[in-house]
Amino acid sequence: MGLVVQKYGGSSVADAEGIKRVAKRIVEAKKNGHQVVVVVSAMGDTTDELIDLAEQVSPIPSGREFDMLLTAGERISMALLAMAIKNLGHEAQSFTGSQAGVITDSVHNKARIIDVTPGRIRESIDAGNIAIVAGFQGVSQDKKDITTLGRGGSDTTAVALAAALEAEVCEIYTDVDGVFTADPRVVKKARKIDWISFEDMLELASSGSKVLLHRCVEYARRYNIPIHVRSSFSGLRGTWVSNEPQGEQPMEQAIISGVAHDTSEAKITVVGVPDKPGEAAAIFRTISDSELNIDMVVQNVSAASTGLTDISFTLPKTDGHKAMEALTKARPTIGFDSLRYDDQIAKISLVGAGMRTNPGVTATFFEALSNAGVNIELISTSEIRISVVTRADDVKEAVRAVHSAFGLDSDSVEAVVYGGTGR
Amino acid sequence: MGLVVQKYGGSSVADAEGIKRVAKRIVEAKKNGHQVVVVVSAMGDTTDELIDLAEQVSPIPSGREFDMLLTAGERISMALLAMAIKNLGHEAQSFTGSQAGVITDSVHNKARIIDVTPGRIRESIDAGNIAIVAGFQGVSQDKKDITTLGRGGSDTTAVALAAALEAEVCEIYTDVDGVFTADPRVVKKARKIDWISFEDMLELASSGSKVLLHRCVEYARRYNIPIHVRSSFSGLRGTWVSNEPQGEQPMEQAIISGVAHDTSEAKITVVGVPDKPGEAAAIFRTISDSELNIDMVVQNVSAASTGLTDISFTLPKTDGHKAMEALTKARPTIGFDSLRYDDQIAKISLVGAGMRTNPGVTATFFEALSNAGVNIELISTSEIRISVVTRADDVKEAVRAVHSAFGLDSDSVEAVVYGGTGR
Known part of the structure; x- marks a missing residue:
């Protein structure tokens, strides 16, 4: 002991x-x-x-x-x-x-x-x-x-x-x-x-x-x-x-550990960024100089006709105003068309080390969302996580659909209280 | 500065x-x-x-x-x-x-x-x-x-x-x-x-x-x-x-500084104490062994017929129970008749270094109390203080009478709030 x-x-x-x-x-x-x-x-x-x-x-x-x-x-x-x-x-x-x-x-x-x-x-x-x-x-x-x-x-x-x-x-x-x-x-x-x-x-x-x-x-x-x-x-x-x-019931690690969601973030899209070296760096240097932390970052392939691309990223809603201000100020230097701010988003993430060796996981994940009629706005993956951004209104639907699709539902409904002071 | x-x-x-x-x-x-x-x-x-x-x-x-x-x-x-x-x-x-x-x-x-x-x-x-x-x-x-x-x-x-x-x-x-x-x-x-x-x-x-x-x-x-x-x-x-x-208005020290009163004490009288050396010591050793603090102590002259005397002392009411317990326990050893406990008392004190050289102060003090119809139960004096114990009911009457008798009353009634947390 x-x-x-x-x-x-x-x-x-x-x-x-x-x-x-x-x-x-x-x-x-x-x-x-x-x-x-x-x-x-x-x-x-x-x-x-x-x-x-x-x-x-x-x-x-x-x-x-x-x-x-x-x-x-x-x-x-x-x-x-x-x-x-x-x-x-x-x-x-x-x-x-x-x-x-x-x-x-x-x-x-x-x-x-x-x-x-x-x-x-x-x-x-x-x-x-x-x-x-x-x-x-x-x-x-x-x-x-x-x-x-x-x-x-x-x-x-x-x-x-x-x-x-x-x-x-x-x-x-x-x-x-x-x-x-x-x-x-x-x-x-x-x-x-x-x-x-x-x-x-x-x-x-x-x-x-x-x-x-x-x-x-x-x-x-x-x-x-x-x-x-x-x-x-x-x-x-x-x-x-x-x-x-550990403990009395040692278990095999599950393929998927769980589904997490987060509605505390906002999405900023920088529209019409010239697709050339140094542009993304200039944008994120502006953000980090303001001591703001960003989460997901996604850049689409640029349209061949214009040579322009869009860069989207998510960050805590509480930092949204500060980031928009910093970017607006830096616009003449960086050179982009416009900014779009959206705080009606949710992030849904599937986590599990098992997905490394299970190539079907990504497909099952997207199918589940699609079957639930949930539109995907951004995607970002790591070796043991897939995250997507959806409309905030869709978050419950999306989480339930993914949870079910990966066989995580229990047979019974557990009675739990959820909360905490965060301190 | x-x-x-x-x-x-x-x-x-x-x-x-x-x-x-x-x-x-x-x-x-x-x-x-x-x-x-x-x-x-x-x-x-x-x-x-x-x-x-x-x-x-x-x-x-x-x-x-x-x-x-x-x-x-x-x-x-x-x-x-x-x-x-x-x-x-x-x-x-x-x-x-x-x-x-x-x-x-x-x-x-x-x-x-x-x-x-x-x-x-x-x-x-x-x-x-x-x-x-x-x-x-x-x-x-x-x-x-x-x-x-x-x-x-x-x-x-x-x-x-x-x-x-x-x-x-x-x-x-x-x-x-x-x-x-x-x-x-x-x-x-x-x-x-x-x-x-x-x-x-x-x-x-x-x-x-x-x-x-x-x-x-x-x-x-x-x-x-x-x-x-x-x-x-x-x-x-x-x-x-x-x-x-100190300050802008230096003053002569007054004969009398003020009148204080205290209703937080109780009086214990040890009745029928043999009037011989060591008796008082035994009583107060008992009290101090219980880690209790006493304030005034008064012993009357013993009655010649019995050879017995009474010893009275005051102490905080909050310690009263503990003191009575200790004395009761020590009674067989010390040898006294009985104990009397009284928590309906007040102590009134007149304070002033000037009374050292003003022999009339004591007389004026007792006259004031007597004129107000206040009975005195115990008296104790130091060089710059006289204290008496009276009935608790008489305390306001007594304080006012003494305050007046020594010319301490102001011409106007001052508006003050009185209180405090004592910390």
Whole structure:
């Protein structure tokens, strides 16, 4: 019985009852002989309430102070959780990110972990305590200022601590039963995945699956820390994410892991670009100079008659305005006809390492969409993923059709709640 | 123009509006050419809400975790205050007690400051920033755990920082205009005191005046830091507490500084104590072994016929039950007849260094009470204070009578709000 890192999200510790329930589960792991380190997020709506207060005093809050403010959230939840555990007769100590040795760079609101020096945590668990660590936060290496890790930060804290402490597993407790073959809110017959490789999980995460964030899975893959995503409301096995199949039910890797969708992106089309070297580069240099991230990029064959081509790309809707502005400004230099902006799109992705050796996958995918009457606007593929852009209105239809076509539908409809705070 | 430490209590920063108002006042001091260090308490009811949460998860919260929890309160207010100042175009940085170098012992919930090493604060203000420091909190010297300073802790933080930074003055902003000659809720004609010596302020504080706590005044006296108690709602001069009269209106020290009252104590009478050496010692050893603090102690002359005497003492009501239990248990050993417990009492104290050389003060005091028909149950005096215990019902009558008798009544009724979070 080794060391286990458990992470509980904000919805699992939303109120005193939730905290007491989580405390019981933690104590169980301890009773089973594990050393236990727990990473916890802020309670339910705390973060939103703090953001609301910040907006009341300042329209553009300073990064340093915003981080100082937000980290109060985990301070509350971790202290309460430690109290609840002690109330069950077990020893517990809470630690801030700084006390736990989570060292980051100085980029406030989205700091990256540089190093983890968990000396105090090791000391605490070796003395028989359960250690409770604030997720989402760290301390900057140079200035010793409090930082936060941005969206999904608590998951990253958990995986980083698991790596530094050489834990057996990092358990991510959430309000769903695991990772599903599709979003269960859209596909009623979506199945819980028992095991998925890091590689496929990375593709799902970057294709719109919100259970685990890309960054956290990447960290786990680099340090080879198995992640077990499971519900804090049930005792069921969830989804293992690792290099090799794990747990009581080892399985062959499926050809297809799942179908993800994403409606948070917009599409920009640059119309009438001269088809000559350097044009695409000029366009994407303009975008990257504005510090915007783009996702899919597609260029069609140019029409022979005009020597002009169109370049389309997708990016987060929230960056759409900024990108249009930058491109409009650069138009005289780059030389294109016009810009088209479209935020009524959806991206549907099929992910699975098995498609490498199964040439029929692409055909089946397109047939399924076509049979469902869904029009495809853009296509982009990697070795283990196919993504298409469709109308936003078609997204549910499209996901269900693809899910069915690849035999992913379960026999029964599973009852799941889907959500989470994203912290 | 030197360095000023300003402290704002929870009622001054109860909401976003309050924070913005306080930010303006801080910026004014900065514009006037001062280096400014601000100590801030938790917003309004935050502390009570956190205590309520703690009680929901654990009936007896651990001291270490309770401190971790409560310190979230100042983290929120200080970050918001720094944001609000930056929004006014001035640079501000917030610091936790630990970052500000407030080093304490390890007694959780009521830690004492051992040392202040404000290197980061000095650096921040020398770089032109306004430094915002969390009141009420520190870090323990040996274990590096987060501690809190207990009731009135933020005032103590402010005075300790003022001493370590060699500030010109420590301004304590509150929701009253200063220290009054009596509680204005009881005596409508109470006057604001322009200047009071450390010595008299210490006696007032230990006699029930709640504007400044004993501990904070003691600290200020030891390091000779002038305190200016004033309202955060007005720009008026408040009360200066210092060795020598200060400010634009230096004054002679009055014979009497003020009248304080306290209804938070109970009286225990040990009846029928054998009048022989060692009996009183045995009683008070019993009390101190239970870690209870007592206030007034009075022993009457014993009745010659019985050789028995009564010993009475007062102590906080909250400790009453524990003291009665300890004494009851010790009765067989000590040997007394019975115990009487009375929590319907009030203590009225007259404070003023001038009474040392004015022999008539005591007589005037007792005459005033007698004329008001107030019965005296216990009397205790120091060189600059007379305290009596009366029925709780008589307290207002008694305070008003004494206030009047010593010519403390002002000509006009001052409009004041009286309250405060005591943190």
